[in-house]
Amino acid sequence: xxxxxxxxxxxxxxxxxxxxxxxxxxxxxxxxxxxxxxxxxxxxxxxxxxxxxxxxxxxxxxxxxxxxxxxxxxxxxxxxxxxxxxxxxxxxxxxxxxxxxxxxxxxxxxxxxxxxxxxxxxxxxxxxxxxxxxxxxxxxxxxxxxxxxxxxxxxxxxxxxxxxxxxxxxxxxxxxxxxxxxxxxxxxxxxxxxxxxxxxxxxxxxxxxxxxxxxxxxxxxxxxxxxxxxxxxxxxxxxxxxxxxxxxxxxxxxxxxxxxxxxxxxxxxxxxxxxxxxxxxx
Numbered sequence: 001x002x003x004x005x006x007x008x009x010x011x012x013x014x015x016x017x018x019x020x021x022x023x024x025x026x027x028x029x030x031x032x033x034x035x036x037x038x039x040x041x042x043x044x045x046x047x048x049x050x051x052x053x054x055x056x057x058x059x060x061x062x063x064x065x066x067x068x069x070x071x072x073x074x075x076x077x078x079x080x081x082x083x084x085x086x087x088x089x090x091x092x093x094x095x096x097x098x099x100x101x102x103x104x105x106x107x108x109x110x111x112x113x114x115x116x117x118x119x120x121x122x123x124x125x126x127x128x129x130x131x132x133x134x135x136x137x138x139x140x141x142x143x144x145x146x147x148x149x150x151x152x153x154x155x156x157x158x159x160x161x162x163x164x165x166x167x168x169x170x171x172x173x174x175x176x177x178x179x180x181x182x183x184x185x186x187x188x189x190x191x192x193x194x195x196x197x198x199x200x201x202x203x204x205x206x207x208x209x210x211x212x213x214x215x216x217x218x219x220x221x222x223x224x225x226x227x228x229x230x231x232x233x234x235x236x237x238x239x240x241x242x243x244x245x246x247x248x249x250x251x252x253x254x255x256x257x258x259x260x261x262x263x264x265x266x267x268x269x270x271x272x273x274x275x276x277x278x279x280x281x282x
Contacts, residue, residue, distance in 0.1 A: 002029040005101050006253065007094040009081050009141060010108035010160075012041025012059040015210050017160060018107040019063055020242035021249045026072035028250055030103060033094040034060045035077045037108075044212055045113025050219050052211075081108045081137030091144035101148040103156045103253045106138040106182075112212055115174040127174040134178035138185055142200075146193055155198035156253045159186050160245070163206040163268050179204075183264055190262030199261035201252050206268025207231060208240040235270030237279070 006025045011018035011034035018034070026032045036042075040059030046052065060076035067074035077093045079086035095101040110133040115126040138159050149155025164172050165179030183202055190200035207213065209227045216226075231239030248265055251257055 001025065001103075001253065004030045004103055004253075005033070005094065005098045006030040006103035006105065007033045007035070007091065007101060007141075007145070008105045008107060009035050009090075009137070010041070010106075011063055011076075012036030012039055013211060014040075014054050014057045014062075015242065016041065016107075017205070017208065017210065017242045017245045018105075020246040021105055021107060022063060022074070023067060023070075024243070024246035024250050025103065025105075025253060026067040026074055027070065028253075030253070031073040031098050032067060033075055033077060033090075033097060034063050035079060035081075035090050035108075036060055037080050038078065039076075042111045044111045044215075046215060046217060047211065048113075049217055081106075081141050082132040084140060087137065087140035088144050091141060091148070095145075095148045100152060101145055102152070102154060104141060104145045104158070105249055105253070106141055106157070106159045108137055109134050109160070110178070112175065112215060116171050116215055118171060119173045122174055127177070130174040130178040131181065135181035135185060138182055142185075142189055146198070149198045150193070150196045153197045155193070155196070156257070157189065157193075157198065157200040158249050158252045159183075159200070159202040161186075161202045161204045161264065163204050163266060163271070166204050166264070166266060186264065187262045194261055197258075199252070199257060201257070201260060201262070202264045203245060203248055203252070204264050204266045204268070205240060205245050206266075206271050207234065208242065208245065210242060213239075231269070233271075234268070238269070240267060240269055 008022045022032045022034045064074040079090045110129045161182040162179040164176045186202040227239050
């Protein structure tokens, strides 16, 4: 990926997929622009209510420091991907940095909390927020990035969706609708831009160990134990990690993925096969 410029949204959290994706692309040789609405990302309701902070982590600024310390190239730009003016500014800043924009990874998603409940209790404004960030944000960022990719006759757009947008997920009407919208947008956009050498694909992660995986308000919950328990029910016997998603993004961002477009890569650890899996003896 030498001489490629990548723009990755939703990079503020230390344990998030955005950070892992940006670091992986940088390690592959891409110059990376990282962005989020605020430096350390927007906190989920659990983090807000319990006052959970990540001491010593300065968000996208810490991430750019990490990448440059490892020999890579990175800058940060703040903004709201769901706001037209911000989305345009972020894309233009990324393209101006090195004179091109080759890869866009749409990771940003709205924080989770009170939207994760029965449909009768979902606040309408939180439904709107999920759609705004995931669908409108992905659309705006892609819309403004496409002209730069068309100009160079090469591009990669990778959208992070969710298995909640593929299969039934209880208490997730807003989130599932938003993530399913990302999949539809991915398919349609891929047809628009394929003749210019631009591919558009989505990744639908299942259980991934990030702060958004835990919605419980119990301040004493053992995060590591909870992640391990959930992962043990999957076919592969463990939860996914941001680095698993980043590895898939690296492939979709490469020259080797040129024949794949309009597709959804489901990374769920073989979840639906779990009840039929035989485990090897200890």
